[in-house]
Amino acid sequence: MIRLEHVSKTFDTVSGDVHAVKEVNLEIQDGEIFGIIGFSGAGKSTLVRCINLLERPSNGKVWIDDEELTKMSEKALREVRKKIGMIFQHFNLMRSRTVYQNIAFPLKGSGLSKEEMDKKITSLLELVDLGDKKDAYPSQLSGGQKQRVAIARALANDPKVLLCDEATSALDPQTTKSILKLLKQVNEKLGITIVLITHEMAVIKEICDRVAVMEKGKVIEEGNILEVFCKPQAKVTKDFIATTSNISRIYEMVDEGSALTELKPGQHLVKLNYDAVNTSKALISEISRDFHVDTNIIFGNVEIIKDSPLGDLVVIFGGQKEDIQNAIAYMEKHDVKVEVLKEC
Numbered sequence: 140m141i142r143l144e145h146v147s148k149t150f151d152t153v154s155g156d157v158h159a160v161k162e163v164n165l166e167i168q169d170g171e172i173f174g175i176i177g178f179s180g181a182g183k184s185t186l187v188r189c190i191n192l193l194e195r196p197s198n199g200k201v202w203i204d205d206e207e208l209t210k211m212s213e214k215a216l217r218e219v220r221k222k223i224g225m226i227f228q229h230f231n232l233m234r235s236r237t238v239y240q241n242i243a244f245p246l247k248g249s250g251l252s253k254e255e256m257d258k259k260i261t262s263l264l265e266l267v268d269l270g271d272k273k274d275a276y277p278s279q280l281s282g283g284q285k286q287r288v289a290i291a292r293a294l295a296n297d298p299k300v301l302l303c304d305e306a307t308s309a310l311d312p313q314t315t316k317s318i319l320k321l322l323k324q325v326n327e328k329l330g331i332t333i334v335l336i337t338h339e340m341a342v343i344k345e346i347c348d349r350v351a352v353m354e355k356g357k358v359i360e361e362g363n364i365l366e367v368f369c370k371p372q373a374k375v376t377k378d379f380i381a382t383t384s385n386i387s388r389i390y391e392m393v394d395e396g397s398a399l400t401e402l403k404p405g406q407h408l409v410k411l412n413y414d415a416v417n418t419s420k421a422l423i424s425e426i427s428r429d430f431h432v433d434t435n436i437i438f439g440n441v442e443i444i445k446d447s448p449l450g451d452l453v454v455i456f457g458g459q460k461e462d463i464q465n466a467i468a469y470m471e472k473h474d475v476k477v478e479v480l481k482e483c
């Protein structure tokens with residue numbers, strides 16, 4: 140388990156103190172994929188670098204299992220750091236060395252024989268699906284392949300923890316997906332705890348078990364991914380979630396008087412928000428059958444998070460006003476959040 144207790148980091152700069160991380164308390168369990176999200180400058184990189192003490196906290200304690208890193212000598216820390224791999228946005232490979240030599244680098248001084256080293260590197264190359272690239276130089280690889288080499292290198296010392304600092308930010312969406320899939324595989328196959336920082340909610344949604352949201356150096360919200368997506372508390376969390384959906388477009392469309400939002404007498408334009416709890420009920424057909432309300436679906440956004448569907452639908456309800464009101468009350472009773480955007 141990784142435990143941060145009251146961790147703060149202040150940089151002393153010519154223009155004054157920069158409080159990059161303020162009083163952060165976090166517990167990250169063994170084997171989980173923990174995401175840290177925040178806008179640029181929120182303090183994510185500094186915080187993640189405090190975990191392996193690449194950045195020494197100005198205050199607070201960092202624990203991994205029952206060892207306090209913040210109390211250790213540099214020598215002891217060097218040993219502990221071998222068990223904490225790290226990958227970066229720009230891969231940080233050595234350009235003058237081949238893929239094989241890059242992966243071999245952290246194994247220097249490991250005491251492994253040449254054969255053992257060769258076996259290890261071959262299996263790492265297979266894991267990251269680069270068996271045919273061992274003699275290539277970084278300049279001959281795509282961004283995704285470079286990140287795969289970086290992952291193999293980070294795993295060379297059999298770490299317990301892998302820190303990922305914006306590991307997919309320089310990659311296109313498809314390559315991002317393949318790298319996230321590889322990280323998930325590393326987590327599941329090798330049982331490695333992953334701490335991943337990003338400014339993209341789509342990345343968090345794809346693979347994380349839990350997430351912490353950072354703003355101005357502080358963790359302002361934390362929870363399991365489904366909880367945070369279903370019931371975001373902080374404005375910045377809501378803003379991040381909105382980036383993964385086009386549903387907020389409906390507000391602009393209403394303001395702009397878009398043809399899609401035009402209503403006939405008796406109709407209501409409604410946004411329905413539902414989560415895993417209520418997707419199992421056939422609510423739309425029930426309100427049609429029991430309340431005589433017609434439903435025309437305009438558009439929707441359904442996410443699958445940790446195997447649970449949750450999302451929003453924008454619909455037009457048509458029928459008698461009283462029937463529509465009863466149908467809305469029925470939906471609310473079944474935990475659907477209903478927002479009437481416009482009525483005619």
Ligand SMILES: Nc1ncnc2c1ncn2[C@@H]1O[C@H](COP(=O)(O)OP(=O)(O)OP(=O)(O)O)[C@@H](O)[C@H]1O
Pocket residue numbers: 150151152157158159177178179180181182183184185186338
């Ligand atoms: N070595 C440093 N010296 C001075 N200030 C720093 C240093 N490193 C980071 N900062 C400052 O600390 C704050 C947090 O930076 P940090 O890089 O941790 O944020 P971030 O959320 O990772 O942002 P980004 O995604 O843009 O990297 C910023 O105001 C940044 O300018």
